[in-house]
Amino acid sequence: MEATQETGNLTGIRQIILVLSGKGGVGKSTVSTELALALRHSGKKVGILDVDLCGPSIPRMLKVQDKAVHQCDNGWVPVFVDQEQTISLMSVGFLLEKPDEAVVWRGPKKNALIKQFVSDVAWGDLDYLIVDTPPGTSDEHISAVEALRPYKPLGAILVTTPQADKGGADEEKHPTRNLLIFLKMKSCYSVVSFAFLYCKVEESELDKQGQLNCGQPSNLASSYISVPNTSK
Amino acid sequence: MEAVPQDCPGTSSAQAGRGASCQGCPNQRLCASGAGAAPDPAVEEIRAKMRTVKHKILVLSGKGGVGKSTFSAHLAHGLAEDESKQVALLDIDICGPSIPKMMGLEGEQVHQSGSGWSPVYVEENLGVMSVGFLLGSPDDAVIWRGPKKNGMIKQFLRDVDWGEIDYLIVDTPPGTSDEHLSIVQYLSAAHIDGAVIITTPQEVSLQDVRKEINFCHKVKLPIIGVVENMSGFICPKCKNESQIFPPTTGGAEVMCQDLKVPLLGKVPLDPQIGKSCDNGQSFLTEVPDSPATLAYRDIIQRIQDFCGLHSSKEEKLISC
Numbered sequence: 008m009e010a011t012q013e014t015g016n017l018t019g020i021r022q023i024i025l026v027l028s029g030k031g032g033v034g035k036s037t038v039s040t041e042l043a044l045a046l047r048h049s050g051k052k053v054g055i056l057d058v059d060l061c062g063p064s065i066p067r068m069l070k071v072q073d074k075a076v077h078q079c080d081n082g083w084v085p086v087f088v089d090q091e092q093t094i095s096l097m098s099v100g101f102l103l104e105k106p107d108e109a110v111v112w113r114g115p116k117k118n119a120l121i122k123q124f125v126s127d128v129a130w131g132d133l134d135y136l137i138v139d140t141p142p143g144t145s146d147e148h149i150s151a152v153e154a155l156r157p158y159k160p161l162g163a164i165l166v167t168t169p170q171a172d173k174g175g176a177d178e179e180k181h182p183t184r185n186l187l188i189f190l191k192m193k194s195c196y197s198v199v200s201f202a203f204l205y206c207k208v209e210e211s212e213l214d215k216q217g218q219l220n221c222g223q224p225s226n227l228a229s230s231y232i233s234v235p236n237t238s239k
Numbered sequence: 240m241e242a243v244p245q246d247c248p249g250t251s252s253a254q255a256g257r258g259a260s261c262q263g264c265p266n267q268r269l270c271a272s273g274a275g276a277a278p279d280p281a282v283e284e285i286r287a288k289m290r291t292v293k294h295k296i297l298v299l300s301g302k303g304g305v306g307k308s309t310f311s312a313h314l315a316h317g318l319a320e321d322e323s324k325q326v327a328l329l330d331i332d333i334c335g336p337s338i339p340k341m342m343g344l345e346g347e348q349v350h351q352s353g354s355g356w357s358p359v360y361v362e363e364n365l366g367v368m369s370v371g372f373l374l375g376s377p378d379d380a381v382i383w384r385g386p387k388k389n390g391m392i393k394q395f396l397r398d399v400d401w402g403e404i405d406y407l408i409v410d411t412p413p414g415t416s417d418e419h420l421s422i423v424q425y426l427s428a429a430h431i432d433g434a435v436i437i438t439t440p441q442e443v444s445l446q447d448v449r450k451e452i453n454f455c456h457k458v459k460l461p462i463i464g465v466v467e468n469m470s471g472f473i474c475p476k477c478k479n480e481s482q483i484f485p486p487t488t489g490g491a492e493v494m495c496q497d498l499k500v501p502l503l504g505k506v507p508l509d510p511q512i513g514k515s516c517d518n519g520q521s522f523l524t525e526v527p528d529s530p531a532t533l534a535y536r537d538i539i540q541r542i543q544d545f546c547g548l549h550s551s552k553e554e555k556l557i558s559c
Contacts, residue, residue: 029334029335030303030304030335031302031303031304031305031335031412031413032302032303032304032305032413033303033304036443060416061301061413061414061415061416061447061450062301062302062303062413062414062447062450064443064446064447067442067443067446068443106446106449107446107449107450107452107453108450108453109301109415109450109451109453109454109457110415110450111415111416111419111420111454111457111458112416113385113389113416113417113420114384114385114386114416114417115385117385117416118384141303141413141414142303142304142334142335142412142413142414143334143335143412143413143414144334144335144381144382145333145334145382145383145384145385145388145417146384146385146416146417148382149382149384186382189382
């Protein structure tokens, strides 16, 4: 089934945002989840599309890993995270027979599923659809952006860390920025994960809040970097 | 490679040459004739090339950012400290090649010789190959689909003049996809000693790592063991240990017990590891008395013992 603008499933979505990073383990899924929760808190209806087929983290983060998806006339019904149905989620995690089952697919098969995820999930009306991506700059990213392009995504959130080989101190040369240029996407914001870290001291020195730090910031973050919005 | 259609079903798929997206592809007739399903001749060529390589170790993880490249780099450094051993480090993370930077080789280029591509040497006995050396600039993004990545990996195995090597370490990207299938497929005739699987203590990592372990079982890849990285953080000021990634489900230890795979060791989070990697230096020599260095060295020894045990078994079989 081709994804066209006449297909109903994405026409009820006001804004589509992708969450990207060239590097793994920087916090994309965490940021996607936190963003969805924050938007819900401000009264918005949010959907999350998890296109990380090899390592789908979002179901567990939202404690819905044991749920299953159902079919309806328009395709798959996404899993609702709450009774009020304010956050819905689609992930390959829901299609696995066992949670530890590995999805060992080459690019073409992954591309086919991503196209289906974009066109065949009955999202209904949403204020935001957040698309969480896997690490890398490959099939999933190209396919997701191509499938979403007719629906004019708002742009991308880049997640990075201060460490030089992950984020890059020179904002002009950020490798993920190259990915955005390749995909012809606008960057909305950049999020720097793992920016600060403090240690906790022994329990005997706990303060009233139940935790205390000895005030020593770790050198995990030597500096906080900020990558400004790129213009199209 | 350039003419592969966007929705190529794959040359070994049942739809090869027959799918709608195959129309107009220059390889359509070849695929439809079933030639694509025949064994790739490269497998045999690679087997011949790998005859001079004694031990092959893959470093895997389902999860990104857990320290595969960091571990691969330091495994290579650790093994190469014995100057009588030849060590090679192959980086098949095509999209995010971290190894050149970690080994202090950013900006280096690969040279061609009559016998193929020459790896870039860090030390006389430690050679490195990565797509990073083929890029115009370290900041170029490699945005390739699966078939093109597979072609690159084939070339790395077949066309690099590795020479006589004691240990070939292969650093992989996160996941269980093209790169992983390709490396296992291309090395299938050449025999891989095993895989070292890297994780961090939290459940979000472990759930991806369990999939990776299942992948290894599926493709019959022996597992040397699991390494738990970022296992505790020791504050440089007060020396207290904090759990940055709390093992809410028991960490790698419980996972290894459940899945009956060996736990090679736990490496604490030392900020100086990241710093050494950024500067392209070996953390093992820069900070020799860190608890993380001791943990690494212990794990490297266990990997050597595994490989040694395996080669003496092979020798017994041959001599029988």
